[in-house]
Amino acid sequence: MAKKKEKKKKKEQKEQKQELLLDTKFSKKNTMFFGIGLILVIIGFILLAAGDITLAPIVLVVGYLVFFPLGILLK
Numbered sequence: 001m002a003k004k005k006e007k008k009k010k011k012e013q014k015e016q017k018q019e020l021l022l023d024t025k026f027s028k029k030n031t032m033f034f035g036i037g038l039i040l041v042i043i044g045f046i047l048l049a050a051g052d053i054t055l056a057p058i059v060l061v062v063g064y065l066v067f068f069p070l071g072i073l074l075k
Contacts, residue, residue: 030071037067 040063
């Protein structure tokens with residue numbers, strides 16, 4: 001009987017943890033970082049299409065490797 005209660009408690013705890021993981025919402029700050037990253041990526045591809053082979057990769061790297069992760073990781 002005690003084992004069943006323990007299993008039930010563990011199962012409830014797992015469900016609560018999963019709900020917390022699914023409940024994460026992005027704040028205004030996260031959305032802003034994603035927006036800046038998206039704008040930088042678009043500008044980078046425009047520069048790349050225009051033939052700029054020095055500035056375009058830098059802008060793309062900053063967009064992809066700085067602003068997108070900041071948008072995901074910051075709270």
